[in-house]
Structures are given as C-alpha cells and as structure tokens.
Amino acid sequence: MPTFIFDAVNPNGKMIKGKLEAASEANLVNKLSQEGYVILNIQPIQAKKKHMKLRAKLGDLVLFTRQFSTMINAGVRIKDALKLLSRQEAFTKPFRKVLEEILVSIDGGMSLAEAFDEAGIFDPVLVNLMQAGESGGVLDEALLKLSKFYEDSKKIRDEIRSAMAYPVFVSIFAILILMVISLFILPNLFRAFGNVKPTGIVALLINSNDYMVNHWMNVLIFLTIATVGGYYFMRTPYGVAFKSFTLSLFPPIKKLRKLETASSFSKTLATLISSGVSIMDAVKMAANSTSDHALIKNVPQMVDTLRNGGTLKEAMQNTKYFPQLLVEMVGTGEETGRVDEMLNKVADFYDEEVSVKLKQIVSMVEPAMIGVIGIAVGFLTFSLYQTMFSLESGAGQFGK
The missing domain is CATH 1.20.81.30 (Type II secretion system (T2SS), domain F)
Incomplete structure (x- = not known):
C-alpha cells in the first residue's frame, strides 16, 4: 500500500503531522475522520523530500x-x-x-x-x-x-560532562580576558599615544577590535548561526561521527573512547541478546550504536564469521579491535550459556575504567590549560610592553 504524509488537527485541537499507509487518499481521510481528526493536507510520501531528523534526547x-x-x-x-x-x-x-x-x-x-x-x-x-x-x-x-x-549511558555521559566542566570554564574565562583586553584596554592605551600603528599580535588584536566595533551586527549574526547550527549538527549522526573522529586524534582521549566504546558495545549487545534479537542483527546494532567508525568497519567481517558457523568470540577476536578481556569473557559466556550476563559484567568493569581514566585525563588537562593560558597571557603582556616602549620612543623622537 502507498504511504501518505498528512497535516491534521487531532481531537484535542492540536496541529499534528503524521505518516500512514492506506489504499488511497480517500480511505485514509475516511479512517482519520472517524477517529475525530480534521485533515488539512495530504500527499503521497514520494512527493515530499525526506529530511534528516535529530535523534531523541x-x-x-x-x-x-x-x-x-x-x-x-x-x-x-x-x-x-x-x-x-x-x-x-x-x-x-x-x-x-x-x-x-x-x-x-x-x-x-x-x-x-x-x-x-x-x-x-x-x-x-x-x-x-x-x-x-x-x-x-x-x-x-x-x-x-x-x-x-x-540510564547507564546517561550516567557515563554526565560523568564526562561533569569532569570537563572545569576545563571548559577556564577556556571560556581565558577567552573573555582576551576580549576585555582587546575591546577596552588596548583602544584606550593607543589613544594615549596618538595614531602610531602597532605591530605583531597587538596589531592583530587591535584590528579584530576595530572589525567587531564597526561590524558588530555581522559578528553577532555569525556567532548566532554558528552556535545554533553547531548545536543541531552535533545531534545528527554526522555530528556524532565528526565529534568521534576529532576526539580520536588525541591519544589519551582515544584510549578513553575505546574503553567507552567497549562498554557501550557490551551493554547494547547484552540487552539485545537477552531480549531475543538474533546474534547477527544484535552485533550490527550494537556496533552502530557506538558511532565508532573503526568498530563499524569491522561489522561485515564479524557477520561473515557468524554466518559461516563461527562463535561470537571468534568473530570478535578476528577483528583485532576488541580488548582481550572482553573477548575472553564472551568466550566464557558462550561456554556457560550466559553471554548476556558476562557482557554486563565486563561493561561494568569498563565503566569503572572509564571513570578512572577520565579523572586522570582531567588531572592532566587542568595544569596543562593553566600553563597554556599563562604562556598566552605572558606573551600578550610582553607584546604590550614592547609596543608601549616603542610608542614612547616614537613619541619622544616626535617631541624633539
């Protein structure tokens, strides 16, 4: 039967959109009218361009x-x-x-x-x-x-967000300091020395300040579009994949992501297997749910091994991707007939490892960020003093 997309008013008076199969438009209108819906617009699904939807929160x-x-x-x-x-x-x-x-x-x-x-x-x-x-x-x-x-997924996500709160705060604070210096301190400073042109990083900050003052509307529009667009993009599958790829470029975070992936894969696979989903479909869905491209690329090989009569342990071991502990626990689960139970146990273990590694990374990031900010502020201060001395020297020669 063809599929139709429609706009309607439900019995409570609310506007809704829907998608249903029906023999014809007349049959669909008839059925929805009997349910108390008022049809406003209806068309075949092929006539409407499909848009990518955001994932549920x-x-x-x-x-x-x-x-x-x-x-x-x-x-x-x-x-x-x-x-x-x-x-x-x-x-x-x-x-x-x-x-x-x-x-x-x-x-x-x-x-x-x-x-x-x-x-x-x-x-x-x-x-x-x-x-x-x-x-x-x-x-x-x-x-x-x-x-x-x-709930388990949300717990891990909240732990990561909580751990990253301080580094993010420090980064924002550093950016605000640079903006205050660029927008308020530097213009007043250079007005005191006349129209002498600065050089280097100070010139860059002054030029940025002039552009923001003279084109503040363009800057505001750009920041709004970038913020809103970035937020919605990161909630799409493409955004998730981009974030995963970017984070994998940093070795400590890459190791953390691999532990998180192992935990997520284990929990998802355990949930699917215990609910009666076939092992091949469960492996595909568990891998896709992690958004880890390195793991997803290994799925066809795993499915082929399982289709040819291999065990789940063999399928995972042949990819050379999974930690050995996870592979061995799966093998034990297959021998005892408790694969889902073993997967849940190893997932709990990896969750604890993620928490430990996360604390270690944050403990390294905090002093590193303070050091980077200190160097940036020191370099900026040096540039300011150097520029001030140059301006004073120029002003003195001009006075002579």
Missing part, C-alpha cells in the same frame, strides 16, 4: 522508557499510556509532538515498533527491543531493559 528516553514500562506493567493500554505520556511537561515539546504522531500511526494500523521506527528519531536498539517485546508478550520487560540501558 537521552534524558527523554530515560524518563519515557521507565514510565512507559511502569504503565504497561500496571495494565494500562498502550494507546492510553502514550496519550498520558504525550501530555507530560517533563518531556521536551518536540518529543511530546512525536508521541502524538506515533498515536496517529498506531490508529492507522501500525504496530508499536513500526510507529516508533517511522518517527525517525529513535535508535534501532529501541525499535528492535520493542518489536521483540511485542512479539513475545513481554513489552514491559523490554522497556525496563531499555530504561536500564539508557
């Missing part, structure tokens, strides 16, 4: 999966649970809007997993676990596993 996913699991476990119907959740102010407005679109998709005959997949903001792990939970009649358990998975 991790905070929304943690709260949603936990509350959705609790409601399903308490016997609340899926549609009723989604309606309640779509009205909660605890979620961001875009996320609530997506839940409303999912309700429309479910009304149109889609399964829960299909509706979440169509929304385009949820990762394959969530979609596949929902599908496994639906087919096995254990949706609440699948959602609970998702909640634990997202």
Whole structure:
C-alpha cells in the first residue's frame, strides 16, 4: 500500500503531522475522520523530500522508557499510556509532538515498533527491543531493559560532562580576558599615544577590535548561526561521527573512547541478546550504536564469521579491535550459556575504567590549560610592553 504524509488537527485541537499507509487518499481521510481528526493536507510520501531528523534526547528516553514500562506493567493500554505520556511537561515539546504522531500511526494500523521506527528519531536498539517485546508478550520487560540501558549511558555521559566542566570554564574565562583586553584596554592605551600603528599580535588584536566595533551586527549574526547550527549538527549522526573522529586524534582521549566504546558495545549487545534479537542483527546494532567508525568497519567481517558457523568470540577476536578481556569473557559466556550476563559484567568493569581514566585525563588537562593560558597571557603582556616602549620612543623622537 502507498504511504501518505498528512497535516491534521487531532481531537484535542492540536496541529499534528503524521505518516500512514492506506489504499488511497480517500480511505485514509475516511479512517482519520472517524477517529475525530480534521485533515488539512495530504500527499503521497514520494512527493515530499525526506529530511534528516535529530535523534531523541537521552534524558527523554530515560524518563519515557521507565514510565512507559511502569504503565504497561500496571495494565494500562498502550494507546492510553502514550496519550498520558504525550501530555507530560517533563518531556521536551518536540518529543511530546512525536508521541502524538506515533498515536496517529498506531490508529492507522501500525504496530508499536513500526510507529516508533517511522518517527525517525529513535535508535534501532529501541525499535528492535520493542518489536521483540511485542512479539513475545513481554513489552514491559523490554522497556525496563531499555530504561536500564539508557540510564547507564546517561550516567557515563554526565560523568564526562561533569569532569570537563572545569576545563571548559577556564577556556571560556581565558577567552573573555582576551576580549576585555582587546575591546577596552588596548583602544584606550593607543589613544594615549596618538595614531602610531602597532605591530605583531597587538596589531592583530587591535584590528579584530576595530572589525567587531564597526561590524558588530555581522559578528553577532555569525556567532548566532554558528552556535545554533553547531548545536543541531552535533545531534545528527554526522555530528556524532565528526565529534568521534576529532576526539580520536588525541591519544589519551582515544584510549578513553575505546574503553567507552567497549562498554557501550557490551551493554547494547547484552540487552539485545537477552531480549531475543538474533546474534547477527544484535552485533550490527550494537556496533552502530557506538558511532565508532573503526568498530563499524569491522561489522561485515564479524557477520561473515557468524554466518559461516563461527562463535561470537571468534568473530570478535578476528577483528583485532576488541580488548582481550572482553573477548575472553564472551568466550566464557558462550561456554556457560550466559553471554548476556558476562557482557554486563565486563561493561561494568569498563565503566569503572572509564571513570578512572577520565579523572586522570582531567588531572592532566587542568595544569596543562593553566600553563597554556599563562604562556598566552605572558606573551600578550610582553607584546604590550614592547609596543608601549616603542610608542614612547616614537613619541619622544616626535617631541624633539
């Protein structure tokens, strides 16, 4: 059946967008009208250009999966649970809007997993676990596993952000100092010495100051576009890949990222396997969820090994990418029939290693940043004194 995209007003009077399959436009309009929706616009999906959507925020996913699991476990119907959740102010407005679109998709005959997949903001792990939970009649358990998975991911992310707070603050403070010197101190200083032209880094700061004063609107527009564009770009898959590549250029951070990747891969794989997802699909999704290109490139080789009858341990060992501890723990899990349990244990171990390495990196970054800022300020001070002496000398010769 063809797929249509439409704009409509729901029974609560809110504007929504949706995507549904139907035999024809007339059939879709008829069905939605019976549900109380007022159709404003409808067209085949092929007629609309597809845009890349931003991923759902991790905070929304943690709260949603936990509350959705609790409601399903308490016997609340899926549609009723989604309606309640779509009205909660605890979620961001875009996320609530997506839940409303999912309700429309479910009304149109889609399964829960299909509706979440169509929304385009949820990762394959969530979609596949929902599908496994639906087919096995254990949706609440699948959602609970998702909640634990997202909570662990958020915990690691929050630790990293907390550790980087001080270095970021110092960097911003240093930039503000340079801006104050450039915008307020240097202009007053040079006005005292007349129209003598400075040189070197002082000249660069003076020229930057003149440009910002004379073209402040252009600077403001550029900074706004760069900030907003950068924020949204970093939430796209391309932004995640760019950030991963950039961080991998620094050896200490590269090692930290590898530990974080091993932890994320292990937790995701354990969650998928314990929910009944096939091992080959689980490996693909677990690798893609890490956004680590070095690991993702090894996925075809791992899948080929598994397809040819090899074990998961052999598939991981042949890539020469994974830490030996992880490989051996997987082998032990396969021998005992407890692969998911072993993966969770090794993930916990790597989480602790990430915390230790993160503290070590921060302990090195802090004095390094202070040293760099000290050198920059010292060089700037030297340049200022040198320029002042040159100006005084020039002014003295001019007086003679």
